[in-house]
Amino acid sequence: MGKISKATWIWYPGDFEVWLGNRFNNRRTERGGMFPPFWKQDSHWATVEFSKSFILKRSETIFITAEGSYNLMLDGKLLFGQPAELYLKAGEHRLNIKVHNLASPPALFVQGWNVSTDASWLVTYEDKIWIDENGVAHGSGIYVHPGYEDFDTPEQRPSQYCLERKTLTAISVKRVKRGRLYDFGRETFGYLRLKKINGVGTVNIYYGESQEEALDMDHCETLDRVQVSQDDITDLATGKTSELVDEYALPTSKAFRYVYVVAPDQLVGDVEMDYEFTPYNRYRSGKFHCSHNDLNKIWEVGAYTLDLTTREFFLDGIKRDRWTWSGDAIQSYLMNYYLRFDSRCVRRTIRQLRGKDPVTAHVNTIMDYSFYWFKSVYDYYLYTGDLEFVREIYPRMRSLMDYCLERLDENGMAAGQSDDWIFVDWVDFPMPKRGVMCFEQLLLCKALETMKICAVELRSHPQDNPPQGSLGNEDYSADAQKYEKLFRQLLEKTRKVFWSDKHHAFMHNLERGHVNEMVTKFPNMFAILYGYADAKEKQQILEHVMLNDKIEKITTPYMRFYELEALCEMGMQEYVAREIKDYWGGMIRQGATSFWEKYIPEEQGVQHLAMYGRPYGKSLCHAWGASPVYLLGKYFLGVRPTSPGYATFEIKPADYSILGDTEGAVPTPYGKIVLKFRRGQISLKFEGGQGELVLSCSRRPESNIGEFFPDKQMKGCYRLALTEPKQEYIIDYC
C-alpha cells in the first residue's frame, strides 16, 4: 500500500479572495457605523464544476466533502444524492462534481489513496454543454486549474478560515473621570474582552491610537457600545445579541493602544484583548541588526508595523481604512519579501484587488493604482519564481489592460477621465493632477513592460496538457509583440514631451497642449527607479531634483519609499541611512510604536494625530510606513533576486562604514540568506540558487570558496560567484 495522496480543498481560482475580501473590506467602522469601500465588490461564482480524469491500478474508496450542495458524475453518469463516499473500481475514470453555494465559494475536498483534490484538477464556472444537429453533446467551457491554499483536512473548511488570536493584558489602567483608561503598551489590534461583568447597563468603549484619541469621546475614530441586560448582552453597533456570561469579547476587531471604558460602577471588572495576528515562521523570516541602535529600533518598529498590517490581506492601516489599496499593497509586498516572505498573502491581495470582470473602474478607482497592480505581479514573479500564479492571473491582467488602453487620449497617453481618481500622493502644495501627467505615463510604461515580460515568460514555459480554453503560445506571442510596441511608443512619447534639458528633469504634466514646467520629485524618482532615464539624466535628476532643497519635500512615508529607493539606486546609502534615522527616528521620538500614514517633522504634539480635517483622522499604524524593512534589506544588506525566484541573485552590501557591524537575514524561496558583516570580513550562507557577491574595495577580496574577479566595467569592484549552497562563505577584504 502506497502513501495516501495529499488532498487539499480546491475552489475556482480567485473566488476565495473575492469572498474573503468582501468580509475583510466591509469590517471598517467609523464611530460605530459600517464603512464599506467605494468601489465594486465582486462575488464568487455560485456554481462551479470540478473535474478529473485518472486511471486507477487498483480499486479504492474516495471520501467527498463540499462546501455547498453538490452532485457527482462518475464516468458521465450522475449518481444519486450527494455521496460522501464512493467506491471506484480499478481502471480509467472521470469524475465531474458540481458544487453550488451562494454564501461562500463552492469548494471541494476529495480524499482517496490515489484520487484526491489538488492543483491538477480542473474547474469551470460554465461547462457550456451543447448539442449539435447529430445529437452529439459538446462541452466548450473554459477550464482552469483550481485555487487552493493549505486547507488540507476535511474539517479545515475554507469558509471557516480566520487568523489566530492570543490574549494580551493592559500594562496600566487609570481612572479618568467616569471611566477607566487602559494602556496596552503599544499599538495593537484585536477584540476587546470585557471581564467580570456584573450588573446591567451600557458600556461605552472609546478606542485610541493615542491617549488623546481614547479620551476624546466625541471625536475618537472608533468606538463600541454594549448593552448588558438581565438576560443577555447586545453589541449595539451590529445588533448582535449573545447569552449573558461574565466575560464578553466584542464581535468586531479594532486598532488601538488605549481603550477608555465608561460604564456604571462595577459593571465591568476588567478588560483584556484577543490580539489577532497572521502567524509566521521566525526561522524563515528576515532579520536586521547593526551597530546603530536607532536603526535597529526603526527596523523593529517597521517589522511590527508590517506584521500588524499583514492580515488576511495586506491592508493600508489597521485603524483605517482597513481596506486593500493597490498602491499601498505593492509596497507591503516588497517589504514582505524582506521580512516574512508570506507569498500567500501577496497572491491573495493581488487577486482580491483585481476582482472580476467586467472592469468598471480602475483598481480602487485610482489610475496609478491600476498601473502599480501590474508591476506587483512582476515583482511577485521575480521574488518567488511562481509562474503558475502569473499564468492564472494573466487573463485578468489582459482585461484590466484593455480597460486602461481604451481610456487613453487621442495621443495614446493616460489622462485622467472625470471618474478617475489620480492620487500620486497626499501633498500639501498645489499640484495639478489632471491632463497627461508624466508620473502616470511612467507607471503605465512599467505596466506595459510587465505585460510584455509576462507574455514572454508564459510563452517560454508552455503548460503540459493545457486545459481546454487556455491561452496558447500564439496568444502570448501576439501579446508580447503588442505590449512591447505599446511600451516603446509610450516611453518615447513621454520622454519627448516631458524631459527638459533646461530643467534637467521630467516636467509635471501636459494640459490643453501646454507643458507645465513644475518640477516635483514624483516622475523623476520613478524615471530612475524604472530605468527610464539614462545614466546622464539620472545624475542630473539627482542633483537638480532629488537633492535640491527648492523642490517640494515629500511628507508621506508612502512616497519616501520610492524617493529613498531611488537614492539607494544612485548609491546614496549613507545619505539614505541619515534620512531614515531622521524621519523614522523622528516618529519614534514622538512615541510611535508603529509607523504613521504621514509625518511632518515640523508639526507639534496633537498636530501629529490629525488628518483629513479630523483630530484623530491619521492612521498611526500604516503599512507604507514600514519601508525601512525593505530599504535596509535590499540596499544595505544588499540582497536582491536577479532572475525569478532567486534562481540567481546579487548581494551588494552597503559600505561597512555606514552601519558598522551588521547581521541580517533575507528570506528566499530556498530558505534564508544569512549575512554577517564585520570590518574587513563578510560571512554568508545561502540555501539555493546561484548568487554573486559584489564588493567595492581597494584590492581583490579573498573567499574561502571560489575566487573574486574584477568587474569589467566598474573599477574597484569585484565579483564572486556564489555557487555552493549551504556552505559558509568567509570573505576577507579591505
Place this chain on the structure above:
Amino acid sequence: MGKISKATWIWYPGDFEVWLGNRFNNRRTERGGMFPPFWKQDSHWATVEFSKSFILKRSETIFITAEGSYNLMLDGKLLFGQPAELYLKAGEHRLNIKVHNLASPPALFVQGWNVSTDASWLVTYEDKIWIDENGVAHGSGIYVHPGYEDFDTPEQRPSQYCLERKTLTAISVKRVKRGRLYDFGRETFGYLRLKKINGVGTVNIYYGESQEEALDMDHCETLDRVQVSQDDITDLATGKTSELVDEYALPTSKAFRYVYVVAPDQLVGDVEMDYEFTPYNRYRSGKFHCSHNDLNKIWEVGAYTLDLTTREFFLDGIKRDRWTWSGDAIQSYLMNYYLRFDSRCVRRTIRQLRGKDPVTAHVNTIMDYSFYWFKSVYDYYLYTGDLEFVREIYPRMRSLMDYCLERLDENGMAAGQSDDWIFVDWVDFPMPKRGVMCFEQLLLCKALETMKICAVELRSHPQDNPPQGSLGNEDYSADAQKYEKLFRQLLEKTRKVFWSDKHHAFMHNLERGHVNEMVTKFPNMFAILYGYADAKEKQQILEHVMLNDKIEKITTPYMRFYELEALCEMGMQEYVAREIKDYWGGMIRQGATSFWEKYIPEEQGVQHLAMYGRPYGKSLCHAWGASPVYLLGKYFLGVRPTSPGYATFEIKPADYSILGDTEGAVPTPYGKIVLKFRRGQISLKFEGGQGELVLSCSRRPESNIGEFFPDKQMKGCYRLALTEPKQEYIIDYC
C-alpha cells in the same frame, strides 16, 4: 396628518432575479442527483448603496429594515450602528444607506410618513468616491432606480419569497408488488408528503408523469429516498435531517401525476402532496369558450400547462429541465399575455436570462436564444407599455448585442462559432446547423430592429432627473442610427443571399461560399412573421413551403407555435383550427393532462414517453406545448395591441363559421377586453385605450356606439373605432 407613504422593499435591479434564478435553476434533479445548468450563474452585488434626497415639511420618524448589515449616512454624516429608527427634522435631507449581504441580495425597507423606499430612490454598486488635488470628494458612480416588486411590509423579506401551496390528495391508490401507486388524477407539481409514519426503514419514492414511468424504478427520471430512524428523518438526496414526526414533506418539489411508494409495511400510512403554484386573479385572466368542445378542452389543458410552468420564472418543463430557456420563455410570455398577464414573471425571466456582464456565452449558450431575448423585450413593451423596464434593461441589451456583433463573420453575418449551440428545433431529419443559416439571420434582424425601436422609444420619452451616469438622448440617437443601419444591411444581405425565385422560398444556409438549397419551414415562416418577405413572396412561401407536403413536418409544439402563427397571419385560421384539433387534440386523445415537449402522431404507446434516448426522457408538461392559448386569443378572438400597452389595439375576430358561438376575454393593462360572438352579432367591452374592430362582411355592419367605415385597401372589410371604454358595444353584421 396625510396618508402614510407606500413603502416597498428595494434592491439593485436584476439582483433579486439573479439570486432567485440561482435557487431556481439549481433545483433540477435527475434520479436524485442535483443537475445545475451548463452556463454561467451570476451573483447579486454584495454591497450596494441606496440613496434619496428630499425635503420634509414637518419632522418625522422613519423605520429602517434591511436584508444584510447596513450603515446609514444622514446629510453626509455616518451614524452609529444600524439604526432601526431615525428622527428627521423638517427641512432638506439626504439619506445614504449601504447594505452588505452575500447570501441574498442587499435589500432595504424604509417606512415613514413621507419618506419611504420606493421606485424613486437611487441605487449603485459602486459610488466611486474619489478625492481631487484640492481635497474635494467626488462621487462618480453610476446610479439607477432600484428593483422592487410587491414586498410591501417589513416582514415580507425578499429573501423569504416563495410560491403558494395547497394540499392535494390522490384520486386513487393501488397495491403494485411491494409498493403502492398513487394517482393524482392529472399532471401536477409540488412536495410529496408522507403521512402516518410509523416504524423505521427506507422509503423509496418513484415519480412518474406516466404510470409506466412511476413503476419503472430503474428508469424513472426523478425519485426520492427517505430514511426514517428512531430519532429523525433524513432526505437521502440532500442529506437534510429533520425531527421525527408522523408527517414529513419532501424538501424538493417534483413534477408527476403518479407516485410509486415502496417502503416496509405500515411505515407510511398514506401520502398527500403540497401543490405549489403561482397565484393569479381569475377576474383579470384570459378566457376562451367556443362551440367546439375539443377546442375548449385544448384551451383548458393549454392554460393548465402554462399555469404549471409559470413559477418564480417561466420554465420550460416541470419535470425537466426546470430551467429558464430563452426560446421557450418568449413563447410563454406571449401565451401569458392572453392568459394571466403576469408581467412580473415576464420581467423576472427576462432579467434572469440576461444575467450580468460580462457576456461569456449566448443566452443559454444558444445563438437563436440570444436573438429571441431581444425580441422578448419588444413584445413585453408592446403588450404592457412599460417603458421603464426597457430603460432599465437597455444597457444589458447593448452589451449582449455587442457580444453578438463581435462574433459576426467577415460579411457581418451570424455564423455559429465552435462554442455556440445552434438550436433551431429538435428535428428528426438531417439538417445542417453550421455556417450562415438564413433562420439565424432573420432572428438577428429582428434583434437589431428591436434595438433600434427601443433606442427610439427611449429617446422620445426622456426621464425627468435622470440619475447620474444614465444613458442620455445623444446615446439613444446614436444607437438608433447604428442599429437601424445594421438592421437594414443585414436584411438586405440575407434576402439577397437566401431568397430563391426558383424555389419560391428562403434557402437553408451558406457554408464555405455555397448556398444549400434545402428548404425547411423554419426561415420561411419567420420571414412571414417578422415581415421580412413582401406580399408576393409570402404567398409563394405559403404555397411552396407552408402547405407543401414534401417539406419536412415540424414535430415539436415549439416550432408549431410559429408555423401556425404564420398561417394565421396569412388568414388561414380555418386550416389552423383543424391543425390544433388534430395535433393538440391528438395529445389529449393519448391521455395528456398537460401538453408535451414533442408529439409525433405516428408514434404508439410508450414511444410517446421517450426522448433523448431515455424511456421517460420526454417532458409531458412543457410550456411550449401551450401555444393554442396564444393562437386562439390573438387570431381567433383576434385581439392584439397596435401600440405599446394597448394604448391602441385591434380586434379582428376569426370568421364565425370556424368556431361558432364564442366567448372570450383578453387581459390588458387597463383590464379585460370581453368578447362574445354570435351569428351576426358581436358584443364587446373594453376598459381603456382606443381600439378598432375589423370585420369582413358583405355589407357595412352596425354598432350601438359609433359607426363602421369601409377599409380603404381591402374590399369587404369594415372598421369601427372603439372609443368608449366600459361601454358595451353591440354590433350587428352579416
